[in-house]
Amino acid sequence: MASTGARSFLKGVSWETITFIITVLAVYWIYGNLTLSIKFAFVLTIVKILLFFVHERIWKKIRWGKYHMVNGKKVKG
Numbered sequence: 001m002a003s004t005g006a007r008s009f010l011k012g013v014s015w016e017t018i019t020f021i022i023t024v025l026a027v028y029w030i031y032g033n034l035t036l037s038i039k040f041a042f043v044l045t046i047v048k049i050l051l052f053f054v055h056e057r058i059w060k061k062i063r064w065g066k067y068h069m070v071n072g073k074k075v076k077g
Helices: 005-031 034-061
Strands: 067-070 073-076
Touching (some): 005 034
């Protein structure tokens, strides 16, 4: 089954929203500075979303572990 680049990007955004909150809380717990925590989490989130998108697109091109159905039978690649 194929997926679009937009789908991969949206997956990254949804996951990074969760990790953004976790990062803000963790950095705040360590440094006690909310402004620093938000700035750090924002920069980290942007970098991770872009890297996740690239990672997804590379793996989409790798045929290992994929199959499709032909006449009700699994066919590799």
